Amino acid sequence: MILIRNVRLVDALGERGPADVLIGEGRILSLEGGAAQRVIDGTACFLAPGFLDLHAHLREPGEEVKEDLATGLLAAVRGGYTDLVSMPNTKPPVDTPEAVRALKEKAKALGLARLHPAAALTEGQEGKTLTPAGLLKEAGAVLLTDDGRTNEDAGVLGAGLLMAAALGLPVAVHAEDAGLRRGGVMNDGALSDLLGLPGNPPEAEAARIARDLEVLRYALRRAQGRPHLHIQHLSTKRGLELVREAKRAGLPITAEATPHHLTLTEEALKAFDPLFKVAPPLRGEEDREALLEGLLDGTLDAIATDHAPHTLAEKEMDLLRAPFGIPSLEVAFPLLYTELHLKRGFPLARLVELFTDGPRRVLGLLSIHLEEGAEASLVLLSPKERPVDPGRFASKARYSPWAGWRLGGWPVLTLVEGRIVHEALE
Numbered sequence: 014m015i016l017i018r019n020v021r022l023v024d025a026l027g028e029r030g031p032a033d034v035l036i037g038e039g040r041i042l043s044l045e046g047g048a049a050q051r052v053i054d055g056t057a058c059f060l061a062p063g064f065l066d067l068h069a070h071l072r073e074p075g076e077e078v079k080e081d082l083a084t085g086l087l088a089a090v091r092g093g094y095t096d097l098v099s100m101p102n103t104k105p106p107v108d109t110p111e112a113v114r115a116l117k118e119k120a121k122a123l124g125l126a127r128l129h130p131a132a133a134l135t136e137g138q139e140g141k142t143l144t145p146a147g148l149l150k151e152a153g154a155v156l157l158t159d160d161g162r163t164n165e166d167a168g169v170l171g172a173g174l175l176m177a178a179a180l181g182l183p184v185a186v187h188a189e190d191a192g193l194r195r196g197g198v199m200n201d202g203a204l205s206d207l208l209g210l211p212g213n214p215p216e217a218e219a220a221r222i223a224r225d226l227e228v229l230r231y232a233l234r235r236a237q238g239r240p241h242l243h244i245q246h247l248s249t250k251r252g253l254e255l256v257r258e259a260k261r262a263g264l265p266i267t268a269e270a271t272p273h274h275l276t277l278t279e280e281a282l283k284a285f286d287p288l289f290k291v292a293p294p295l296r297g298e299e300d301r302e303a304l305l306e307g308l309l310d311g312t313l314d315a316i317a318t319d320h321a322p323h324t325l326a327e328k329e330m331d332l333l334r335a336p337f338g339i340p341s342l343e344v345a346f347p348l349l350y351t352e353l354h355l356k357r358g359f360p361l362a363r364l365v366e367l368f369t370d371g372p373r374r375v376l377g378l379l380s381i382h383l384e385e386g387a388e389a390s391l392v393l394l395s396p397k398e399r400p401v402d403p404g405r406f407a408s409k410a411r412y413s414p415w416a417g418w419r420l421g422g423w424p425v426l427t428l429v430e431g432r433i434v435h436e437a438l439e
């Protein structure tokens with residue numbers, strides 16, 4: 014039994030407490046204390062349900078030089094995540110039931126965050142032939158996506174949505190029009206002109222979302238079961254507006270935004286530093302403000318990291334050649350807690366919801382609230398500030414666009430079903 018004493022509670026239902034949270038048999042047994050072998054002082058801290066990341070690249074199998082399950086899932090629990098969806102753009106892509114099972118078994122043996130693999134929508138993520146979704150689901154896949162690539166063939170995406178609808182699986186898309194995106198390495202506009210860098214226009218995202226909404230309408234009309242389209246790493250004001258309108262029209266669509274699009278803009282590219290190179294690119298301040306609005310009004314369902322580790326050697330190449338991607342599993346919550354909640358007054362309960370119930374709903378999972386009988390997959394967060402130190406990351410990507418930023422809200426204790434998987438108490 015573990016007792017977390019005098020701790021404030023925060024979940025999607027709101028803030029309350031302090032309470033004395035007694036944990037045993039994998040559950041919250043009481044909010045009024047009781048005898049325990051281990052007593053942790055939660056004064057000044059707050060307790061939240063464990064986070065779920067809908068979008069992380071853990072690189073296994075095939076690119077373990079960038080990240081693997083052990084380092085990625087350790088980074089996850091250090092970031093307060095008890096559950097994580099791994100992207101299938103590995104080498105080879107995760108497109109068979111055997112590959113899904115292998116990931117699940119290996120992750121289970123590690124005993125860190127629980128892994129929910131996403132599987133490829135198409136064989137080899139080549140955009141041509143649909144994968145055996147029924148078997149993938151049976152093996153444990155929770156979502157289908159060709160992320161890392163875009164879905165160029167609308168017919169294939171439509172057929173994929175029909176197939177997934179029959180199984181109750183969401184299909185997640187990296188929504189960028191390949192033609193408009195061209196070889197852009199940053200947001201297209203005055204700044205890309207000034208820097209002399211190839212631009213990726215915001216319209217590339219909006220154009221692809223607009224198309225995908227029509228594909229979704231088609232699927233909705235023809236499907237057995239309800240199709241579910243999930244838009245990944247939404248980055249533009251216009252893209253957000255399209256999702257908002259679609260939701261108002263009752264279309265079965267959900268969307269996520271990333272820590273980097275919520276806290277950084279294209280201005281970061283001024284120093285030509287590839288650490289800020291990511292797809293879709295960092296946008297303008299107006300886009301960032303629109304995303305914040307979307308977090309508040311429910312257009313966005315979740316904050317998802319798109320943790321995309323590469324080796325430092327790759328990220329130290331010049332801006333044109335370095336790969337796209339920003340790692341963020343270990344800083345995502347402190348970053349948004351500090352930048353949105355502390356600095357801008359963003360409601361804490363809604364922020365926590367965007368890391369917990371929001372993403373859980375996207376996967377059709379039950380919500381976790383801090384009440385008696387609830388599953389004890391929890392994170393204890395400390396308001397104490399310290400600077401981001403990538404040298405201490407568990408991730409193999411020991412660099413960060415946020416290095417040196419002073420943040421509070423660090424996870425000091427993470428529990429999965431009552432078991433301590435991360436501890437950094439003082």
Ligand SMILES: NC(=O)N[C@@H](CC(=O)O)C(=O)O
Binds near residue numbers: 162
């Ligand atoms: N987001 C990125 O910039 N990179 C991702 C791919 C992706 O999410 O599309 C990666 O796998 O490195």
Ligand SMILES: [Zn+2]
Binds near residue numbers: 245292293
């Ligand atoms: Zn993507």
Ligand SMILES: [Zn+2]
Binds near residue numbers: 070100160161319
């Ligand atoms: Zn991704």
